[in-house]
Amino acid sequence: MTEPVTPKAYDRPTGGWGSLEGMAKVELAGKAGPSALETLAIQNKPEGHMCTSCAWAKPPNPHVAEFCENGAKATIWDLTSKRCTPEFFAEHTVSELRKWSDHDLEVVGRLTEPLRYDAASDRYLPVSWDEAFAAIGLALRRLDPRSTTFYTSGKAGLEASYLYALFARMYGHNNLPDSSNMCHETTSVGLNKVVGSGVGTCQSEDLAHCDAIFYLGQNPGSNSPRILHPLKDAVERGCKIVAFNPLRERGLIEFVDPQNPWQMTFGKATKIADQYLQVRPGGDIAALMGVCKRVIELDAIAQAAAGDGVLDRGFLAEHTHGLEDFLTKLSSTRWDEIEHHSGLTRAELERAGDVYAEARNVIGIYGMGLTQQVYGSQAIGLLVNLLLLRGNIGRQGAGCQPIRGHSNVQGQRTVGISEKPELVPLDKLKEIFGFDPPREKGRNTVEFLEALLSGEAKAFIGLGGNLARAVPDQTRVHEVWRSTELTVHIATRLNFTHLLPGEQAWLLPCLVRAEQDMQASGPQTVTIEDSFSHIYGSIGRREPASERLKSEVAIVAGIAKATLPPNPRWQWDAWTDDYAAIRELIARTYPDQFHDMSARMNQPGGFYRGNEAHDRIWKTKSGKAEFTAPTVLDAGGTGEAPGRFRLVTLRANDQFNTTIYNDADRLRGLEGNRMIVLMNAREMQRALLSEGELVTLTTDYDDGIAREVSGLAVTPYDLPDGCVAGYYPELNPLVPLNHHEQLSKTPAAKGVPVRIRQPHSARH
Template identity: 55%
Template structure:
């Protein structure tokens, strides 16, 4: 294992992008010993006819830049196309018990998995097996356990083709437990936007950024999570668009950006200022910040109308297209400024500054990330964002609307083609007609429910299509104990991770091709497809040499398990689908004709093809038939009361990370190098606690459930974060999150406001 770098904490003065991005790539790419295939993949990345990035879900423009990839996209590509190999010899040298002590980075740095493996309890090692042995044994086990107690989990990276086959396999088998990584992050959007607008996704498309006059942003770290978006924001700023940011931490991507493809900026010209206003709300304080803006808008509208002036609010839109506006307006009028400023952590003057931009905007885009969704009352935060848009008619208008920024590159698309535990969202009537079986109609398990059953021992099996579920979930100690008792674990993966190292009764590692790699099947080279945050569908074709001749594609692995498990169904041509993914796309089109008409013909359309969105045309598929205002249940989304000594922990990704994948230990923007075992703290809080920079402390859960959870040996780092809030890295600090600390309706773990205490000795 690589030794830890020397730990240094030093403020970073540079902008996002620029030479810093080059330096960031220089830290990671050489470690992967990349070859020409990586450079070719980057040349083709996110371009029409090319290969789609395996990192974030930001849109792929019809007219791309020369280099249409970012620092983290380059890291993700190198991580997949590394020439390092994790062969059976590696597992001969290391027991699973030993590997449990390895860091996340070092496990994946062992390289690409090359052979199917089975855990051997007698030796405590994974041993190589044949694909036939693996499929036959998995099928036999699945036929011995209760299908209703088997989980089919999907991370957000698998293609539309794989996802469709996987969800069909699950339903044919008799399960409806289809959680995915959306359950971990953006499920609040899927539930909340659906309730409020009738659509569970963004109403805007990428070109709307060319027509907006204001962008409001909540809880999204653009510089780390979706860096290619910075080009869009830079263009908006060049047009004079105001960008108002609400986020507890100062994140460099929102502050300034040096365009790596701009020779003048790279030569020293000033960086582009992105945010025109930056408001550091308390964790969960977005509800009150938005409430203050609405309060001002409603009061100004009342004054304007009384004086015969132009109304501030869009009353025609409100009357024609919405319900419950007066309830929200009355709530805002009665809200006290003392409550608003206390819960938001902002001054009245700061909220008034933001309101001035809102009041004059004719086309406003609302951008948000998991800083909105991952709270106990995350639904209320989302509803407040929607309220702000509806009050001035900013949905269904060019250059305006909600624009949630997704993480995984196809997490939204998986839901589109059937990865859902909710029977009302599954195309059961079409599936029954096409494949002549009765799909499950019962409510399946989402992530939280799956964890409950793993912990209490009533889960009979867990199939993992990518991802690192055990590492990503809350309640880690209990989860590990339950995970090790699972009758069956199946892991479809490209690299080794923590989820693979707590085997159950039977545990299998099934290595698959990566998206960047050449996928040759019976009819030749295959292409796959995925969906971005704007509901655009793209084709993607890999050309790199596969990491091993023993790898199978994800569709082939799904088909192999399905054929070994299910009775033959003449309507489900698994072999034909594996031989020609175009036939899978035809099946998707037949299942979803309204979204995927002429799927194969449109696969390579520059900029992708739009699957459509009724709310973007002001067609509201809600219970009321209109867009719905909603009164918040609380003024802070955290869901817990302030107490002496209690802090709200905000879990974060570093600049050298994508979800649970840690590329390295250089969080450049935050100036933290060589470690992830830190807690970021306001200097005033440090003084109250009597701690200094570099001191070691322990974080303890302060949830009201009397369960001991703690993480020790965390180094204190002074940071620009609101008083009463702490920052620390995910997934290491997931240990502190109770399973039941989740968004109430969507069950998203509330990792952006975790109640903790600091123990200094």
């Protein structure tokens, strides 16, 4: 037994003084200094730099402080005064560093110069940029391009992303996975299937005109706090929010605006969710079926009373396809099935249906609670079904809006980071650059990992990120990662993935977005895209952490120039000298969306690249928005069995993806230990478990592979029956590589079948 991590009920609202305290703690660890405040003062504002945290909108009329707790932490972390120098690597072997925690690796500080892995000493050694580029280029020329993978994390600007994708195709492959494969690829596939757009259909101003919001599987308090401002404003003008989430997250319960002195000092917190439904993991399809069932019932009642009904029949007739099949499925689905799979009562779902039917304008917002399920595409389809019933897509105050986690992950896809050649204007690339781009499909993240396990993947280049720590099936994957012939990491800090070097391994340090990017033509601006398809210019003003750092653009161009044969159309030096030249290439490649890009990028609120579904132009097979009839009620895909639990992996409040600022999870009242498993008191009693008892989670998956994580302290928490929860990435070894969303191959980390095993000595 160890000292238990006893949850302390966090009864304070999201935001408020708690957010300021959270930022202060990260500043103490990161030591960014007072000048970080100057950087934050222009964050997310015209002529300033765009936050590297989430992809929320940057408004045309910004607040005095246009950043949230998470954004401030990310910037403070970037601007640390600590340095990870060659002297550090002289003191520590790579084998030793592999035993360090994620936090301890990153807190060492910013990388300062390029490094080469030396197997004889098991250390990274300093090298020149010229030596690094030449050696990497030589290694790539010796490899079959199809055996290499070019990964992106979601932070690089559009300019670096465009060149990176262009380099990959000039080199000869479409192996361009990115972090969206791990989280929102289900949106790209599932939402595109039903409305013809792989991104959200809303504009940020729609939140000022909605009457109800259905909010599913996303935790704004820890993952995207800037959305809490428009949610607060919406509630205060009468909008009702119905939240579906297994955990009662503070961000959806109440919020205090840190920029409102009256509310901070004297006022009351704003209640966010009008109704909070603790749906079972994977139960969203069933829950949405219940809501739709109630809406159809209310429509029948209204029609019987000689009214117009609830449904928008004009919209349905003109803009939708497949309604009758969905209604047939809805009619044949029993309430007892819905209640069982959702974990919610009929009364709860009928009340949610009443809210929907009474609202003129409704927005559906969702996160990875929907996308990281085996049948996540069907869950998105059900949310779209609900919205279509009353014409709630393609007009002001209505729409379907995923919340993206990485600041530019959507934009990277927009400018060519895609393993799917049909999503890229390859003929246009051929015309502009004079080469024949490869046409065969590339590997997404799961397929790269499968190729790694089979020995087919020979090289990995990472434009940011910590992929080896983020992936499923970590134990198996880590064993083979070092068998690659080449690993190259473009990074700002040391992380675990860098400690799995291939036969040749290079660590190339780059600028952060807040730092000045000075090239031959002067200081450079990069561009990013938010979740609402708006493009913004971002210019850094801080002095770089080291004079030996290069920009992501310069590094990508340097490797490409050293790898590819000379070609008068491939002007890597000129593109590095002036990023406006890259933006001209982007505009030529995507003229409808990016014309006059450099002239428009700094306008307040950015420029809108357009979304046809927002304008009710449906790029689907039928030419209309598609109703879908679900084939399952349980999105989890693994079914039920005695003793089986469904695991949900979580991010803590002081965490951004694999970056762990500290062990605090303030908004859940948890602190001091990330090796925990959360479950409700009823399940603890049934399993004869006591608080603080150490247990092992094992994956209950029939593929012949043993997966387990030990030393997890049982911690009581308010969760639905039949499920447990724990932290990402610590519990990623439990996620089978082939346990993924059916269409997108997004790892199904929000519904992993597990069992609990107690040590023999602790069994009752």
